[in-house]
Structure formats: structure tokens, C-alpha cells
Amino acid sequence: MVSTYASYAAITRDLNLSLERVEKQPFVERETEYYLEAIGKVKTIDDFVGDRRLFAYAMKAHGLEDMTYAKAFMVKVLEGGVDERDSFANTLSDKRYREFAETYNFARHGETATIFTRAQQGAVDNYLRQTLEQDAGTSNEAVRLALYFERKAPEITSMYEILADTALSKVVRTSLGLPDSFALLDVDKQVEFLGSKIDIEDFAEPEALSKLITRFTSMWDVQNQTGSGVANVGILFSQPAQFGISTDLMLTMQQLKA
Structure with missing residues (x-):
């Protein structure tokens, strides 16, 4: 494989x-x-x-x-x-x-x-890229997630943006070996923890971004080999926020803290 x-x-x-x-x-x-x-x-x-x-x-x-x-x-x-x-x-x-x-x-x-x-x-150009990512996901959901993260990462300015995007947050949690239940924690605690592990400024650096994606893909394969459930990538790219946390609420909280 x-x-x-x-x-x-x-x-x-x-x-x-x-x-x-x-x-x-x-x-x-x-x-x-x-x-x-x-x-x-x-x-x-x-x-x-x-x-x-x-x-x-x-x-x-x-x-x-x-x-x-x-x-x-x-x-x-x-x-x-x-x-x-x-x-x-x-x-x-x-x-x-x-x-x-x-x-x-x-x-x-x-x-x-x-x-x-x-x-x-x-x-x-955007349509072609979207199609490329979707096609990749038909054989391996993680490849679509990696391509999506690579495309979006340079635009990310806040950890709240990651938490508000189910696909981005899946990549980050997987790369850090965190369970999906991590998303049940208080949002501020999630931000604090992730901030101690990841520097968002690195997302604009190709070498650092490459290392994160390499870790994500490796961790994904390890988790799948050990029998962990494979994410439904269609759900990850859909509109509703997961775990009952509104994306609007998370970004509003970010603005209040600015």
C-alpha cells in the first residue's frame, strides 16, 4: 500500500x-x-x-x-x-x-x-485546484487534507481560524497525536495548548510547513494501521461546526481578545 x-x-x-x-x-x-x-x-x-x-x-x-x-x-x-x-x-x-x-x-x-x-x-484556476484535491480524496482522504492544509496554511493568522475549520483542525490534531475528543475542551484551552506546540508564523515558511505535513501524513498512516477510525472527509469539509461549537462564536471570542 x-x-x-x-x-x-x-x-x-x-x-x-x-x-x-x-x-x-x-x-x-x-x-x-x-x-x-x-x-x-x-x-x-x-x-x-x-x-x-x-x-x-x-x-x-x-x-x-x-x-x-x-x-x-x-x-x-x-x-x-x-x-x-x-x-x-x-x-x-x-x-x-x-x-x-x-x-x-x-x-x-x-x-x-x-x-x-x-x-x-x-x-x-481555483476550480482545477478544488478538483485536484477532491480527486485525491477519493483514494486517500488524508491526501486531500494535506493538499488543503498546504493551500490554506499561508493565509492563517490565528489559532482560532484553525479551530473554526474542521479540516484544518483535523490535520493539526492528527500531526500532534491528539484525539478528536480534544475538540471538546474549552476553546481557550485548545488555543493555549496548540499555541505551545505550533507557531503559526511557520505556516508561511515552506520548509516548516513541509515538516508539519510530513508529520501529519505519517501520523495518519500510523493511526490507521493501529485501527483508528478514518475521518469522513466529506464531513470535515462541510459547513456545520463540530462538537456544538459555533465557528462564529470562536472567531467572535478571538476579536474580543484582540
Whole structure:
């Protein structure tokens, strides 16, 4: 059986080549062609969410595929934009909604919102990366988690952000050999403990990040070999917070402490 790290390394050794393989998949090729042809013609939010195929591509590109059905919710995200501090997208703890509203910024740019690179090739690049990670997860959930952590880590500025993201927190707990029940502890105690073990600034350093991912993949394999339960990666990447702790509450607590 190929180790988790070997599978991860096979993808990341030449990431561009891995992404090119994804891009050439027939389904991906068709959907990308349609997206690039259609997105520049979109002038309104209604046009955008009204095109099911186009909207689904955009949602997957931002890691929001599971919320594609929630069109009314996403319309609210788009209508508020991101310029006002109290806009709907800015009040949500999940950064993906803000990023979505920034990419398709109808509130700021109106009819020209979809002509910018971030809404066209930028979205395609994101879609390819999301597909790469999902494909990797079909054979080994830990490879998807490792790829996701690698992508998100440089953006992390707070331990609360890790705890608010079930996938990120799974990687950290596994790398430190902590049981999932660790998440039942008081949030401040979790932050204190994790802060004593991990320096978030290291996430921006490729060498340090590589060491953490190597440890995670090794620990994952050890735990699986000893009969530990394998995480349901679909749940880890879904919306609801685990263990009854609201992600909004955790990030609010962080803001109060700032």
C-alpha cells in the first residue's frame, strides 16, 4: 500500500503537471469551456445564479459546492458585497463567502463584475485546484487534507481560524497525536495548548510547513494501521461546526481578545 506521504508527494512534486492532468479530464474540460464562454456575458446577480451550470462551477471553485442549492443565501452574500464592514459576507466567519463576494463583486462593479481576471481565469484556476484535491480524496482522504492544509496554511493568522475549520483542525490534531475528543475542551484551552506546540508564523515558511505535513501524513498512516477510525472527509469539509461549537462564536471570542 502506498503511503499517504508518497501519494501527496506524487501530486505536489510537479503541481503544474498534476493540474494539467485535471484540466484535461473530459468533464472538467467541458465545464471550464462553458464557464469561460458564459461568465463574461453575465451582467446581474440574477443572471449569475440563474445559470445553474455556471453558478455550480463558480461555487465549486470557491469550495462552496455543498451550498450550491442555497441560492437565496448566496444572493444575499453577493448583494452586500465586501466594502461595508457590516455587509452580510463580512459578518460570516467562513472566509469563503467573502472571497466569493470579492470575486464576483456586483455590489462594487455592477454589470462589469465578471470581466476581471479573478472572475474568469482566476476562478478556473481555483476550480482545477478544488478538483485536484477532491480527486485525491477519493483514494486517500488524508491526501486531500494535506493538499488543503498546504493551500490554506499561508493565509492563517490565528489559532482560532484553525479551530473554526474542521479540516484544518483535523490535520493539526492528527500531526500532534491528539484525539478528536480534544475538540471538546474549552476553546481557550485548545488555543493555549496548540499555541505551545505550533507557531503559526511557520505556516508561511515552506520548509516548516513541509515538516508539519510530513508529520501529519505519517501520523495518519500510523493511526490507521493501529485501527483508528478514518475521518469522513466529506464531513470535515462541510459547513456545520463540530462538537456544538459555533465557528462564529470562536472567531467572535478571538476579536474580543484582540
